[in-house]
């Protein structure tokens with residue numbers, strides 16, 4: 001049974017009217033891992049997660065969670081998964097601890113509610129009605145609600161959005177403890193440091209398709225590939241990334257970060273630096289800085305999707 005993937009998505013297609021939100025997506029989540037699903041806004045992450053959670057039926061393809069069909073075998077699967085929805089998923093008038101206690105009663109072997117509340121940092125706002133909780137507190141309640149039933153697989157949609165740095169770190173520790181206890185965590189996030197720190201495996205999706213999969217280290221190819229961040233004093237002329245790419249050759253990827261900065265990924269050796277300087281001279285732009293660095297997940301994401309991940 002432990003060989004069964006926690007999640008397997010095979011050729012999933014989901015549309016809203018004419019809009020294709022998920023476009024033949026296939027991916028696997030191994031058990032006892034933290035797996036991050038990354039993608040720009042509108043990439044199809046939430047739709048995919050909602051299909052895994054049984055809230056939507058696949059229009060094409062199939063989805064299995066712990067080997068079960070999330071819609072047809074919902075009764076069997078539901079007690080074994082936990083879901084943290086974007087926006088908390090609680091009623092507006094109910095107090096945080098009431099909600100947690102109520103949900104605990106619906107499970108056969110719930111966690112100790114007081115301990116869980118303490119752990120996620122809800123202890124001092126347990127009597128506060130849901131609508132009066134801060135965004136970060138609502139997130140924490142959402143996480144507690146997802147965990148109270150001791151799930152085998154937990155789906156968390158942007159678990160630390162709106163949390164302050166201290167609570168984010170505590171939440172990361174909590175997710176790592178869950179993995180150590182054998183729980184599988186599937187999360188979406190817009191924070192690269194979160195994915196890099198937590199995830200055993202990352203799936204990057206864009207336009208409803210899988211564009212890359214691997215461990216953080218595999219994705220950044222061992223951190224050996226280097227980058228040059230070029231910042232100039234005046235905005236680049238139109239078409240600058242293509243023109244620089246043509247000047248540098250096929251081994252490099254050039255992405256525009258903003259009006260005055262470009263990121264070159266590839267061998268950042270003396271020859272490349274000389275070519276970048278020569279290109280600046282030809283374009284009539286003056287470099288303000290040429291910074292060498294190691295390629296990170298944020299760079300990989302930008303290359304693959306053409307967009308920055310950070311909110």
Ligand SMILES: Nc1ncnc2c1ncn2[C@@H]1O[C@H](COP(=O)(O)OP(=O)(O)OP(=O)(O)O)[C@@H](O)[C@H]1O
Nearest residue numbers: 016019020021039040041042043044045046047048
């Ligand atoms: N209920 C809906 N009706 C119509 N279109 C929708 C609906 N939900 C999502 N979409 C569209 O489907 C696409 C995928 O949306 P989805 O929410 O799955 O993306 P996402 O990757 O989770 O985005 P985000 O990072 O912004 O949460 C988007 O273009 C979105 O506008």
